[in-house]
Amino acid sequence: MTLPSLWIATTRGPVEIVSITEEDPEIRSVLCLSDSFQELPISPLYDAFVRRPTGLIEQITGHSSYRVDLSGPITQGQSWQLGLAVTHLFHAEAQLNSFSLPNALVWTTGKVTPRGIVQPVGKIVEKWKMTIAELANKTTKLDQIIVIAHATNIAEVQKLEPMGSSQPKIIYLPASSLNDIATYFELSVGNTLRAPAKRSPRVFKGYIVAGLLGLIGIATAMKLASDFVMPLSRLDTEGRYRELFMELRLMRQEGNWLDVNGAFFFQKNLENRADRLRKNMHVEIRSLQGKNTTCASHKATITTSTLPEWVHAACQLQLTLGNRSDRPIGIWIALVSHGTTGSPTVILRNHAALPPGQTVTLPKFIMEKSNTIKTVIAIASIMPDSELLSWFNTLINDVHPADHMISRIEKSGSGFLFAQATGTQK
Template identity: 30%
Template sequence: MNSVRVYIATTEGPAEIQRITEEDPGIRSVVCLDSKAMALPISAGYDAFVREPTGVIEKCFGHSAFRMDVSRHISEGMSWQLGVFAAHALFLAGRLAGKREAAAQAIWLTGEVNRDLEVGAVDYVAEKLRRSGRLFSKLETDGIPVMVFLPREDFAELDESWLREHGIGTQSCRIVPVDGAGDLFRALGLDEPTPPRESKISPEETETTLPLRLPAARTALVMGGLAVLAVLLGVTAWRSGVADWLALAEGGDFGKLDAAFSKVENDACSPCKLILRGYQAFLASAAPYDDDLALVAVETRAPEGKSCAAVHFGTAKPEVVEVARSAAGRFKAISARGLCALEYRLTNRDGPAYVWAVVSEGEGYSTFVRTKPSLQGYLMSEGGAGSLRVELPRRIKKPLTYRILVIASARPFADVPDWLAREVAALGPRLDAVTWAGLQARLENGGVTVLSTVHEITP
């Protein structure tokens, strides 16, 4: 069975995956440099990529904790995911070539892998290829064929003449554009993994498997109280409206729930509005509290007198600092000098919550619309955490601001991000701190917690 050496493309040069070892499931997965006892900053992202419910490695290959050794530093981002996924597939098949082991073939990969095993486009593909020219030449000299795996979208943007000039796309260095993991497995002659299960959890499953903040008994008690209130206020015939709200909330349809609330707000029935306030208070009491969503910035910096390049190449040990928000809810501005990587870590201190989170460039409230979320419908257990990684520019010449937006609920309102995007678009130039607060209030009335803050980086 032919062994395969795996190279992850980076803008600093290719990083060889030297070894993968299974670890105790009770510990976190880690990435180390060249067998040294030093975890690289990418370890948190690797652990999230491995472990369910965020990752796909455990879901596809059955184990939840690994140590992976690489030959050079791999920076933050997600373009390493395709290479790591391929390495795990080869490891399971017994075909991953280890450090100094002979290899019959080499593969070079870049691409982001999502929950559905689709491969997404990444940045700096041409630069990564250029930085790998020496490796490609050596492999050709050694008689080892190499396959270059790229997202199809990125391949379409490459210039064919430029590729030929750099010896890429030849018989010894073949390009394989991919749309998903299936293309990768077919090219390597591997059996495809079992497709991931849908991560959506129905309200019924949630009631039995996860202890939400408000049990069914309390729900019944509150609903009974609202029904009694309806009788006392003389709007008995209107009680069916409360049942409709409950059905929409249980079904995770926030858009229709908000529309139903708005209809009551515009109604002349004052007692109906009083009942609405009671139900909204009930939903709000079930939502995650702001203080239970701990958000910190994690800075990876070069030590005094060293550069980020030294950190990337493993010749300098990075300094990792966690910075919490101020009492006002904002992050203190930080300097870009010596800043090698930046991520935001969200920890849930209370009961299970469905979380959607994004980091977008710009201080405006609408910047999230054009940015892919880091966490999308992620069911975060009590004590669970998730990372929001930032692709820092290589050089920061002017102040740069990031907005961090977190949406959390005890119920799986999958349509909330799209609802918020539509409302923001409808407001257009009228979107400001006041109108944003209005949107936030509507979300909170539906049992959805919103955490929004900014972080400035100065040159």
């Protein structure tokens, strides 16, 4: 079997394909110098170019290992890919049918992607000049030179070699894919090249199986998530926070990777909800101007942990609650006076169930003039608040609520507001 003469253009002169041999598939494909048994360092790249899954050649020929003997070394770059791909096309064709190009020389340069797309390469001028020099030394008679490269590179060669002026005749074959080359030479292996583009029923079957597996995967993930979230959501929805905390703690301490991370994200979700409720809960306190001239009209929205000092004045005060969220919330609010000794005095303790965007003004009350600490505590929740209420009652009796109590409320997903005005003597 004699293959057409094929040159791979390099900047150090063209390299000719001397022979191509199919090897045992256990052997990695090699490029070697002819008759020297000297393997070229780029052989691993050639093996990757041949062998599946990255390799293109095995897709075309069905064989995974070759030894190609070259007339000279190729040390770097990827422009050898087109020449070797064409060699494999010719070799595969020659095995099936008689194929030859008498008195012709095939000149190649270009990269080839794993899908058989030909890409342009650089240094065409240098490569072509080296080729011309080598052609001058060639003793055998050539009728034609077939230049195969990407259209961009063909144009570069044509600038150097005007049409019709050279001997032997140059035929330019601009190739955007290996398909173009197979079509030009009428190679039967071209059918193999076109096959992947059409996507055979086998490929579609593969897609369907992959799709089904994907759906099963998603369904399984949703089921797992559902099984995992449902019990926690139920405890949250029913306001059973103690059990919820216990469940989350158990998951964190004794659960698997999924439990630990799930517990973490569920807890984060509750904390974010608490933060949103805190921002959407509007609490306003007003001092009403009365007959007593010492009482002026004041208004303050409670956003920080500090109440205005005028709450200590013996004036008529009024609280207004608002819901700025897009869902109904329930607000428990209390205004408490803590003296230095004895039990606290609850001046106001109220609950309001507010639809979205609604505001309610609570009854007026008169604050006694005293140096005691005045505290406003409010809890906003979208869930049943039976457990929250007991925590609320504990909080209003304590002038300095414990951090863990505040943390517990926030971790339950409830908005919490706490503001104080220390004594007027301060």
